Amino acid sequence: MSDTNTNTPEPPSDRSDRRALGFDPGREKCGIARVSLRTSAGGLATAVEEMAVVESARAIEWAIAQCRQYGVSVLAIGDGTSSKQWQTRLAAALPESVALVRVDEYNSTQEARDRYWELYPPRGLTRLVPAKLRSIPRPIDDIVATILVERWAATQPRAPMP
Numbered sequence: 001m002s003d004t005n006t007n008t009p010e011p012p013s014d015r016s017d018r019r020a021l022g023f024d025p026g027r028e029k030c031g032i033a034r035v036s037l038r039t040s041a042g043g044l045a046t047a048v049e050e051m052a053v054v055e056s057a058r059a060i061e062w063a064i065a066q067c068r069q070y071g072v073s074v075l076a077i078g079d080g081t082s083s084k085q086w087q088t089r090l091a092a093a094l095p096e097s098v099a100l101v102r103v104d105e106y107n108s109t110q111e112a113r114d115r116y117w118e119l120y121p122p123r124g125l126t127r128l129v130p131a132k133l134r135s136i137p138r139p140i141d142d143i144v145a146t147i148l149v150e151r152w153a154a155t156q157p158r159a160p161m162p
Contacts, residue, residue, distance in 0.1 A: 019049070020074040020152065021066055021098075022145030023059075024108075025086035030059035031141025034066050035149040037074075044153035051142035060093050067098050074098065076152040078105035078144065103148045112143040119143075 018038075024031035032052050038045045049070075054062045066072055075094060077087060079102045091100055116136055121127075126134060 019070050019072045020149045021072045022149035023075055023077045024141045024144040025083055028056055029053050030056055031145035033142055033145035043158045044156045046150055046153050048146055053139045053141045067095055075100050076103045076148045078148050080105040101152055103152050108144045108147050111147050112140040115143050116140050
């Protein structure tokens with residue numbers, strides 16, 4: 001397995017945004033996504049700053065570094081397989097300023113598969129293959145982590161209208 005698979009979209013221009021970290025736990029690898037949060041009338045707007053697939057052995061170290069370096073205030077973790085063990089380990093390691101929240105992971109992998117093809121449209125003859133039959137050429141745990149933050153953000157109260 002490769003050490004780290006990192007995809008870095010353009011960062012938002014407003015660096016005063018709050019940040020959240022999405023964490024999709026797994027036995028061999030974890031998806032992690034750093035997302036900026038901006039309060040709007042419609043709720044919390046999100047913008048992906050960085051996504052990575054990290055070996056599980058390095059995931060907590062990587063997440064803590066992200067929290068400290070970028071001032072992350074929330075870590076949204078999926079509630080699927082092995083999540084409870086990861087929550088316990090993260091709760092013990094995270095800075096006190098970071099809130100650890102559980103997010104329903106139901107159907108997030110399928111949503112991530114669909115999102116992958118939106119982000120990276122198929123080219124050539126692959127376009128002719130139905131999306132459900134296409135093979136994704138890399139892990140999508142980082143996209144799942146992004147979806148977890150989006151799901152959490154959607155549950156937050158809307159900002160009052162000016």
